[in-house]
Amino acid sequence: MELHPLLGSLQLTVPEGQGCFDCPPVDQVLPQFLRLFACGGPQGTGSNAEAGMTRDLLAILEAVGCQWLFGGGCQNAAPKLLRDLAVALCHYAAPLQQEPEEGDAGSPYAAVADRAEDAGLVLCNVVAKVEAAKGLGSAAVGSALRQLAGPAFVFAVTHVADTPWSKARSRSLAQELLDGLLRASDCRSVPEFLRGAREGEDGWFAAVMQCLKPELTKETWQRNPATKHVFSSMLLQVTRPWLSQHLEKVLPPSLLLSDDYRVENKILGVQCLHHIIRNVPAADLCHFNRAQVVYHALSHHLYSKEAQLMQVVLPCLLDLLPILERAPQRLAAPSDEVLRLVLTHMETEHRLSLRRVYARSLPAFVERLGIQVARHLKRLQQVIVGYLEVSDGPEEAARLATLETLKRTIQHAWPRMTCRLTVLLKALLRMMWDVVTDSSSTPEPVKNALLQRATECLLLLDHSSHGQVKVLLQGVLRSCQDEHLKEYLQKVQEEPTKSLSPPELKKEI
Template structure:
């Protein structure tokens, strides 16, 4: 009964015989197949096989000229019909909603995708044949309607996802390659924004097809939509992206505002791409940059290290844009910026943080904030001092990423704020000496290259401290080589001594030579 129901109105056999199709009959055949594709019965085994077989036979049996240029039938009408069939095939192969996944998983999706991909390959080969024959100019109209749905299908199933398999990925990859070839595009980016300055990119068409599935009510109905949107967005860069800002900004904000960490990270990466590839003037217009900042800033309260990493990278690239809108008069104190606000919150979170992955994430990004603020880092000096000392005391695993980044931060801090560091000399000196002793006495835990890097960075910090304090460090360390029995510690002190002996303390800024 299922097969009979799905083949309620099958095309007559004459459709599949040469010369057996009138223009109206051919259009009616595609219309019937489209109707069967959208029936619920066609989603099941026998019905699906039947409709695929009929569509495959119809494509193979129809000459290119008849497929794209029908006598007595509007060209646009047939092309639009092919586009609707392509959309229906893409919907066929779409992964299930989140609710369906919980009950049935992604069973059968990759098999359907492979079958649909083979049909798309046949359609695109027809386009290619018509293109090469030079006798059917209407292939361009056909490709115009096919390109968007075929592209979305190809990206949905060519990326590694829970609903794909090696076979479906290979077929989808072939579909994408053939689509680019018939479109005369050397890359996906060229396909989207247009190549050779022709301005005929298909990014607008793709976004138009995705738009109904990218609103607040529907964007989770198809789990592939967010990935297609994100991947497609990141293929388009300057100077083409800014003209699409109104289409891409709302979905990116929507995805980033989800409760799932995976979606938050995906949305933040979309926003980061926009920040990097849209001119500052466009982002400052209508207060868009401030909207971006507040949407991203709120994620700093989430204790997920992958999310924090994505957020901080995005904010660091957003700060220069935000600061363009800040007017500073030389006779007044510099106003605090969003960079100050973020650094203050990061340091607040860093002090009590005990989770290693979060500690490493914060420490990894701290040097960039000191570089960004420069001398203005003095506003945060007290809290930075506490964080630096606290993090230098804690072993961070074999790679010691957090302590290495904290030492890098300390070096930058001394270089940028050295006039204010001398009053903290004793506290910082004790922390550095303790670190050197701990590393020197560590027999097994830390690999030798990491130990060497820690000792070199700590020694550089001592040299900078000595220079910024006009040689006071060397005076405090002068008696250590005579009383210390640890050769590693003595070697570090001697390096500082050698640097101190050749230093010129009449300069204005300490540096490591």
């Protein structure tokens, strides 16, 4: 049989006694192919030559069986060659960061999807042959899968999502490659592929991270816009207890992302850090002062004015604080430091989007501190009164969350409420009057929710002040002209006053 045109150009020789083979052995074909690929083709002519070679190689692979990869005397060479091939194809189809050329109105990644399609066809063929060769019983097959899995998975995840550097065909091939990898490794899902199919069995996470490692340094991670998405999507699929053994591999890239100047990268980095905090034991995070490093990285974001960033930073800090406070206490606990800073920003914040984010997180901070929230009552009272005064739109998310904050504050710090009763009572009544006289587009269920939560706060204040709220409300009820508001105030008057401890306060309301 005549050699394929690419084989002829490689000037290969068939060893004596092997003339019956349709083409030379794999350990002759792939090394020369990889050398030519590295220099851009037989004449070093760039991407067109690389595309031609990729299609020629696909034609060769389609013409041979799986025995060609693992038969003959090349068993030891095949696994490493397949890994080098997968790495070369990853680089060939990588969406490297690039600026549009002058006069080019199209995407700077327009050609990447075409390259990914050619490379994906080759990798799908190789993985299919590895899967078929499992029945041969060759030790080289298992070794080939170990070498191939990392770069092939990176390629698949890079091109499987709907991104500027993909198209329908390249995404379809990437999904086909991913499915082939799962079948070849006897896994039913991507999380199982990464962490291991059975108890005590290592997955492919370490192999994939080893492949990604050169792309995740401070100098290299921004060259390829797909790298951060591959890393984050892979990380988020590995959970407790498997993630702890990979902590040293995943923590530095997550910190690197969160420290970037672009908001979208900061958000992605914080999401990665939050996943690590939730899925790694506290003892491992405290070891080598890792938790403190993460805390410093997150605390810098508290000065941001980006609502989307704060929306992920505050919940992340809330989950980190219990871990930090297991360590020996400093003069000021991290929870106090964070709440003090959050309240400072809340006092002066006028953007409604950021006010909502702060207000939604505040109840959890109060719950976290418990009775120790009494240290912050002066500042907390100012924030509560200020946020109850301002409507934040039809959903009233900030006001509802602020009422929840007040409720939890009273439950935890009830002995300190009597001296603040007048200010808080005025703020609640003023807000309730605003709600019942509101003629805007606020839905009735939202208004009712505000009035109901305000009533709960009035009841708690009454219990904590030994009935003083009922006395002060008597004059309000006599002069109130709105029947709807009187209905809620009457509930407070009819409720028997009790002297309760904090646990009983929580149970009652």
